[in-house]
Amino acid sequence: MSQILIHDLCKSYPNRRKKQRITTDETPYEPIAVLDHVNIKVSPGHLTCILGPSGCGKSTLLMIVAGFDKPTSGKVLINNKPITGPTSDNMFVFQQGGLFPWLTVAQNVELGLRNLQDQKEKWDKIYEAIKMVGLKGFEDHYPEQLSGGMKRRAELARALVVNPKLLIMDEPFSGLDFLTHLRMREEVVNMHELCHQTILIVTHDIDDAIAIGDHLIVMTDRPSRVKMEHIIEPGHPRNYEKDKEIAELREEIFFTLGVHYAV
Ligand SMILES: Nc1ncnc2c1ncn2[C@@H]1O[C@H](COP(=O)(O)OP(=O)(O)O)[C@@H](O)[C@H]1O
Numbered sequence: 001m002s003q004i005l006i007h008d009l010c011k012s013y014p015n016r017r018k019k020q021r022i023t024t025d026e027t028p029y030e031p032i033a034v035l036d037h038v039n040i041k042v043s044p045g046h047l048t049c050i051l052g053p054s055g056c057g058k059s060t061l062l063m064i065v066a067g068f069d070k071p072t073s074g075k076v077l078i079n080n081k082p083i084t085g086p087t088s089d090n091m092f093v094f095q096q097g098g099l100f101p102w103l104t105v106a107q108n109v110e111l112g113l114r115n116l117q118d119q120k121e122k123w124d125k126i127y128e129a130i131k132m133v134g135l136k137g138f139e140d141h142y143p144e145q146l147s148g149g150m151k152r153r154a155e156l157a158r159a160l161v162v163n164p165k166l167l168i169m170d171e172p173f174s175g176l177d178f179l180t181h182l183r184m185r186e187e188v189v190n191m192h193e194l195c196h197q198t199i200l201i202v203t204h205d206i207d208d209a210i211a212i213g214d215h216l217i218v219m220t221d222r223p224s225r226v227k228m229e230h231i232i233e234p235g236h237p238r239n240y241e242k243d244k245e246i247a248e249l250r251e252e253i254f255f256t257l258g259v260h261y262a263v
């Protein structure tokens, strides 16, 4: 299980728009500030959800944690080691559309286990992961032969088979139909209860975060800061329609995000 410390992280992107007034000692372009002194601690074994409005910098934050992007200032430590670049060391980044179209489901899942020499052990693990996500019987199908939800499940199997200590997911349920969305949510919770990995999910969906997160972090609009944090008592399923505490938390998050008429 991994611990993530995000310490005083700032990120700005260069801007194409020129400043109104240019002085000699400054760059003529005003940078776009995306992350503004962000401090987050992700505890080992927690399922942490980072929530924020669209465009606030959630994906940027994940890309920095995964080592694919660099902060402007501040640092990220994983198990007390600074992140200096992409590393597959016990970390898996779940990406939508990450299946290779020319490989079958089983071959796609196999990619995570390239280095495993023992063929029997390897294929046992692959078939087990495929079964766990409900794709038994579709091992030899190509991605184009699967529905959107099935593709997402195959992507989840890829994460499962690696059994990473840290799983990073960017909007893992977006674009799924309602029922598949709920089932995928359940599968992530089941996987977490079974394997206790540290999972970091970013999402704009408040109900997803409340339904699955142990630790919720709410970000502001860009330039994004942490505005609210909440640890939810363990236990699933959670239902804001039946649980008053969860309903109040949901309302508080909507208010924090500037929505006052959430239904
Ligand atoms: N490579 C980039 N260059 C310039 N600006 C970027 C780049 N990537 C993201 N941004 C800007 O950073 C902001 C946050 O983007 P992003 O992290 O994708 O937001 P979110 O995932 O919260 O929707 C957006 O305003 C976007 O325009």
Ligand SMILES: [Mg+2]
Pocket: 058, 059, 060, 170
């Ligand atoms: Mg995003």
